Amino acid sequence: MLQLQEISYETGGRVLVDAVTLHADTGETVGLVGPNGSGKTTLLRCVYGTLRPSSGHVLVDGTELTGAKERARRIATVPQDGQSAFELTVREVVAMGRSPHKRFWEPDTAADERLVTEALARVGVLDLAERAFPGLSGGERQRALVARALVQQPRLLVLDEPTNHLDIRYQLDILTLVRGLGTTNLLALHDLNLAAYFCDRLYVLQRGAVVAAGPPAQVLTPGLLAEVYGVRADVGVHPATGAPTVTYLPGPGAGPDVPRPTGERKSSTI
Structure with missing residues (x-):
């Protein structure tokens, strides 16, 4: 279970996170x-743990974690777009997920290697295992970083835009x-429709503070989207999934009005 208690972070006189309280129950x-x-x-x-909050507490299963190990x-953690300054292979990057469970000098075991292979296969990059990680596309890197997180065998998984650079299938x-x-x-x-379908609950941030929280159907309303995002939108219920579905609309509150195209689209030759 994750609990954030009044987390704030400021730097250079700017408050970037403002007294955020949040919880995520087990699972x-x-x-x-x-x-x-x-x-x-x-x-x-x-x-x-990359940043230390200016105030507040981060609790995992009721305990505030102190040491990096x-x-x-x-x-x-799966960051937005992991880079590597070293010419490590994909397999070597994924194997780094085992390091928190090992001594610094301890070699990988057969069990470690099996976990790495299974994780590579689960995210669809087993065929890239011996490729240099910096040479991968953004989407391939993102899948490799998810595999690294899997072999870490965590209780809590934190992902920052995990769908960045991925095509819709992935x-x-x-x-x-x-x-x-x-x-x-x-x-x-960023994708509110993916968030509505895959998340049990949502927290909406605006200027560092939580302005709404709850199940997607309660949070994703036309009024909130207009207030927070400055866009007009319809929010319905998808007939197949039962999840809220956001349809964005042009017009006031969504930037300059753009006339809807009418008639047949003219073809062009390049």
């Missing part, structure tokens, strides 16, 4: 949504995989 998938600059990534960094055993595959792991998951997403 829940909780989403952070909000426009660019709303504080989602900063808040996640406070959770997994202890934190890494309990929390696995967006659905990755989020379905995450939902099926049995871990507690906290993830930031």
